[in-house]
Amino acid sequence: MADEGGDKPKAAYHHGDLSRALVEAAVGIIAAEGVDALTLRGVGQRVGVSRTALYRHFDDKAALLEAVALEGFRLVRRDLEAALEAAGGRGSDPMAALAEAYVGFGMGHPSHYRTMFGPSLKNRERNPALKAAGRAAFHVLTRAITEGQVAGRLASGDPDRIAQVVWSTLHGIVALGGDGQFGGGSPAPEAGPALTPFAASVLLSGLVVRPEEGPGQSRS
Amino acid sequence: MADEGGDKPKAAYHHGDLSRALVEAAVGIIAAEGVDALTLRGVGQRVGVSRTALYRHFDDKAALLEAVALEGFRLVRRDLEAALEAAGGRGSDPMAALAEAYVGFGMGHPSHYRTMFGPSLKNRERNPALKAAGRAAFHVLTRAITEGQVAGRLASGDPDRIAQVVWSTLHGIVALGGDGQFGGGSPAPEAGPALTPFAASVLLSGLVVRPEEGPGQSRS
DNA sequence: ACCTGAACACCGTTCAAGT
DNA sequence: ACCTGAACACCGTTCAAGT
Numbered sequence: 001m002a003d004e005g006g007d008k009p010k011a012a013y014h015h016g017d018l019s020r021a022l023v024e025a026a027v028g029i030i031a032a033e034g035v036d037a038l039t040l041r042g043v044g045q046r047v048g049v050s051r052t053a054l055y056r057h058f059d060d061k062a063a064l065l066e067a068v069a070l071e072g073f074r075l076v077r078r079d080l081e082a083a084l085e086a087a088g089g090r091g092s093d094p095m096a097a098l099a100e101a102y103v104g105f106g107m108g109h110p111s112h113y114r115t116m117f118g119p120s121l122k123n124r125e126r127n128p129a130l131k132a133a134g135r136a137a138f139h140v141l142t143r144a145i146t147e148g149q150v151a152g153r154l155a156s157g158d159p160d161r162i163a164q165v166v167w168s169t170l171h172g173i174v175a176l177g178g179d180g181q182f183g184g185g186s187p188a189p190e191a192g193p194a195l196t197p198f199a200a201s202v203l204l205s206g207l208v209v210r211p212e213e214g215p216g217q218s219r220s
Numbered sequence: 221m222a223d224e225g226g227d228k229p230k231a232a233y234h235h236g237d238l239s240r241a242l243v244e245a246a247v248g249i250i251a252a253e254g255v256d257a258l259t260l261r262g263v264g265q266r267v268g269v270s271r272t273a274l275y276r277h278f279d280d281k282a283a284l285l286e287a288v289a290l291e292g293f294r295l296v297r298r299d300l301e302a303a304l305e306a307a308g309g310r311g312s313d314p315m316a317a318l319a320e321a322y323v324g325f326g327m328g329h330p331s332h333y334r335t336m337f338g339p340s341l342k343n344r345e346r347n348p349a350l351k352a353a354g355r356a357a358f359h360v361l362t363r364a365i366t367e368g369q370v371a372g373r374l375a376s377g378d379p380d381r382i383a384q385v386v387w388s389t390l391h392g393i394v395a396l397g398g399d400g401q402f403g404g405g406s407p408a409p410e411a412g413p414a415l416t417p418f419a420a421s422v423l424l425s426g427l428v429v430r431p432e433e434g435p436g437q438s439r440s
Numbered sequence: 441a442c443c444t445g446a447a448c449a450c451c452g453t454t455c456a457a458g459t
Numbered sequence: 460a461c462c463t464g465a466a467c468a469c470c471g472t473t474c475a476a477g478t
Contacts, residue, residue, distance in 0.1 A: 053463080
């Protein structure tokens with residue numbers, strides 16, 4: 001998989017790419033048992049390696065988690081860009097497409113997502129690659145909003161600010177476990193369509209009554 | 221402070237209310253050093269008690285954190301209700317008032333907030349008091365939305381669903397550190413008004429261009 | 441009843457030693 | 460270079476023992 005040349009400069013005793021194997025093991029453990037059940041000993045054991053082998057590839061337990069988060073930010077950026085491109089080709093609404101892609105990523109990769117935004121990640125500012133990957137993912141949102149403004153679909157206003165509000169909403173849906181069981185609210189949890197498209201429509205159209213509509217329309 | 225009667229049925233050797241002292245110590249440590257720096261030994265030491273004294277009041281480290289979260293849910297509910305009442309009296313917008321109150325709580329009580337929604341809290345469904353307190357806080361939002369619909373200010377639609385979107389947005393702002401430094405986006409972090417009122421206006425009015433307005437108006 | 445110290449099975453991290 | 464086992468200073472939790 002590595003395209004650094006024909007020889008294997010990093011060939012380890014037991015693995016071709018121990019670093020990647022360790023990240024995958026961490027993701028697997030987080031998915032199966034939760035973030036705080038993640039143990040360096042457990043990671044090593046899952047890969048078939050001593051507990052301390054990991055220190056040849058990562059400074060810290062924190063560094064391992066940063067690697068998981070970095071992968072997550074790259075994945076979500078890729079998903080957002082793919083969704084945006086697909087929406088443009090099909091002529092569907094870009095905001096709804098981005099919302100679905102973002103929430104879909106969060107629900108589909110909970111280990112990555114919790115690591116990306118969990119409290120175990122304290123060095124988000126100290127790790128330049130992580131910061132850059134986060135910014136790159138966020139920039140897909142900003143760009144989509146700018147394009148919507150240029151096209152006359154979206155009202156004017158600072159695109160970064162707008163993107164922050166949109167991102168906050170989508171993050172909240174993922175973090176609070178929306179689109180499935182909302183823990184503390186619904187007295188009637190019997191299905192109904194998912195929350196994300198509704199959230200997108202609220203962000204686009206707002207909650208107030210329109211003069212030309214009057215109260216009584218039930219949106220989606 | 222206890223109003224269970226004149227005698228002190230729970231009078232401990234060192235404290236009148238060790239349980240509360242332990243919760244306060246936990247909050248203090250989380251605020252000062254972060255959630256995963258919280259140690260039962262450290263809590264005991266801060267209160268001036270042995271490491272294991274805590275087990276007379278809480279089953280677990282998890283139970284201590286649940287107590288912190290419970291306090292948080294009660295505090296935020298109180299803040300939301302106060303804001304709603306004040307807004308009604310002053311005739312200002314209830315949604316904006318709730319948004320300010322919620323984000324203000326999150327920014328003002330980060331230890332509580334992170335505990336309420338952090339991964340250390342896994343028994344959110346198992347703890348009935350915690351679940352009820354969360355539902356009670358959420359219900360303030362739902363009620364405000366229903367009242368807005370009755371008054372003809374807000375468009376119709378399932379109040380729970382709408383409240384979930386609003387809550388998600390507000391939670392996202394707090395969790396992503398909005399209203400201050402957004403980590404990954406703003407290339408121009410030079411102040412500007414805070415994010416919360418803008419988010420409230422987006423939720424109310426939406427992002428699309430209105431026919432009667434046209435592009436060009438810059439909201440707040 | 442409430443508190444304590446010793447003890448148990450863990451954990452992250454370091455380090456001299458192996459190939 | 461990469462990996463290993465022993466060791467260190469921690470941690471949550473249990474439990475017999477104190478007052």
